[in-house]
Amino acid sequence: MVQIAVQVNGAGHANDVEPRLLLVQYLRETLGLTGTNIGCDTSSCGACTVLLDGQSVKSCTLLAAQADGTSITTIEGLADPDGTLHPVQEAFRENHALQCGYCTPGMVMAIVSLLDEEPELDEARVREGLEGNLCRCTGDHNIVKAVLAGAADRGTLVQS
Amino acid sequence: MIPAAFDYVRAGSAEEAVSLLIEHGDEAKLLAGGHSLLPLMKLRLATPSVLIDVGRVPDLSYIEERGDEIAIGSLVRHHELETSELLHAQVPLLAHTAHQVGDPQVRHRGTLGGTLAHGDPASDLPAAVLALGGTLVAQGPNGRRDIAATDFFEGFLETALAPDEMLVEIRVPKVPGAGWSFQKFNRRAQDWAIVGVAAVTNGTTGIALVNMGSTPLRATAVEAAVQSGASATDAAALAAEGTEPPTDLNASPEYRRHLATVLVRRALEEAGK
16 A cells, blocks of 8 residues: 545545555545546546646546645635636536536646646637547537636637 | 556655666566556556656756757656747757647656657657657666667667666757758547657758657658758658558558658658758
């Protein structure tokens, strides 16, 4: 077993984990945070995207042991404790950026990371920035609209 | 998909990683970003009994000028390559190629040393380092040694690294004014290249091919033709010479040979050979 100590959504957790335990299993099964979905399980679809020290990563392709000492944010950690949605979540709601919803938690986390990294975004960069997240409903159009709306709110949208 | 059980140890330094490699022998694999190794382990195509995590080794995450070269620590992640102002100014081919790898999440984790040591012929960055004529630095029990990129890739997922060596540094020549191109043909944005081409023109022309054989390859016939004055089209016609392209769901060897000639021509034209 490997001892790990992580911050997840601001709360500290210390656990002994099996070396082969994947981060996504740790989040879902050990901590009970089932908002992070397992989709393809092959680091393609992005459904399992979480933030590791602020950067988007695919939690199906990380060992929990590798996350020792890091700060992790999952979809459960985005909204304010009083229920106020994160701006990206709000933009998803306003732009109807989900159909079945399975890819949504991963999409939202990838977008939070993208908006944080990219000071200026246009539609092409948004589409490229979401290449690691697949929506099998093919609902990408409204997802892109939501990101652009989020960028417009932040004043970082570049008109192309 | 769950990997087969293994023991997990962390190395605090490259020296410690080498000691652990000696201790555990063939059963051990080094783990950096894990974006080549863990997918193989989840499919049980790789079943190392010990993983030596070098992801936290300090002092291997630098990108710095060293004389006529840029030196890059082996743990530098693709995202750091694609956003490095120094690389964009001095070796734009490498920064641009890093941006073509996988997707943002993959680039946040994958490391330059990891992708080179994995030696996958379908990977983008090995071809860029090969075209640039880079140098790879291996650390072993007797210290460090330099390996030319052209001598590094020995077979499918096989490199010149000895079982008790760790790749610690990659050096590439500064080529600030050089022409360059990276051509990648795939079906979906995040996919591996069906065929890719890295080219750099700096007095001489270096061309390397992605996914045209069991290793990343230099297109030596094309390089020689360019050197002797052939046009881009005539030189590119030799792109498949000496290659043994694989067959898979995406393409037959014949398709890849054709694609290589098209992409090499485009690369030569873009690099202004």
